[in-house]
Amino acid sequence: QQQVKQSPQSLIVQKGGIPIINCAYENTAFDYFPWYQQFPGKGPALLIAIRPDVSEKKEGRFTISFNKSAKQFSLHIMDSQPGDSATYFCAASKRGNTPLVFGKGTRLSVIA
Amino acid sequence: DSGVTQTPKHLITATGQRVTLRCSPRSGDLSVYWYQQSLDQGLQFLIQYYNGEERAKGNILERFSAQQFPDLHSELNLSSLELGDSALYFCASSVVDITDTQYFGPGTRLTVL
Numbered sequence: 001q002q003q004v005k006q007s008p009q010s011l012i013v014q015k016g017g018i019p020i021i022n023c024a025y026e027n028t029a030f031d032y033f034p035w036y037q038q039f040p041g042k043g044p045a046l047l048i049a050i051r052p053d054v055s056e057k058k059e060g061r062f063t064i065s066f067n068k069s070a071k072q073f074s075l076h077i078m079d080s081q082p083g084d085s086a087t088y089f090c091a092a093s094k095r096g097n098t099p100l101v102f103g104k105g106t107r108l109s110v111i112a
Numbered sequence: 113d114s115g116v117t118q119t120p121k122h123l124i125t126a127t128g129q130r131v132t133l134r135c136s137p138r139s140g141d142l143s144v145y146w147y148q149q150s151l152d153q154g155l156q157f158l159i160q161y162y163n164g165e166e167r168a169k170g171n172i173l174e175r176f177s178a179q180q181f182p183d184l185h186s187e188l189n190l191s192s193l194e195l196g197d198s199a200l201y202f203c204a205s206s207v208v209d210i211t212d213t214q215y216f217g218p219g220t221r222l223t224v225l
Contacts, residue, residue, distance in 0.1 A: 043217050049213070091155075099145055100155075
């Protein structure tokens, strides 16, 4: 049973475009929703995270939108750059330093 | 650099063998998590330790075991290795606070031949 579903699997956008990656979760006990960025040969690095008490969070060019009733959240990357080309993972966990449940990942390519 | 270190970076071994992966968490982090990343299964949680005690168990095979030592470093032991165990193994650490943030190490790439 896949608890966090992520789409699309891959995404190609032009430089300056706004890629959007979507995730849906099933477990209503999830209370923490981070996004991780992973470059080839590296470990996942935390990008931005949100809790269900807010509907949007912005950090630099990265924005998370959260819809609690639909159990969905998404990542938007404004003014995307070739350096943003990486694999992005959404995740979810319950409160209190519990294990993360990851989506399958989205491979993003930003072309100049 | 997340502050989490893992050794070795690469490991090549044969089926049936046993290996040990090591993780040093960020200074002050009491919680250590182990994750496996494979092409078909994605990132999957294996096991969590908190201040030396096992706290949560995920999809960890019986052939795998882990422990966390008094200095808080952790080791993941993989035995009777099979071809399907080839994967990236990541360790993450977190401080126990309200942020729930986990910081990942650079990983160990295990290849079983």
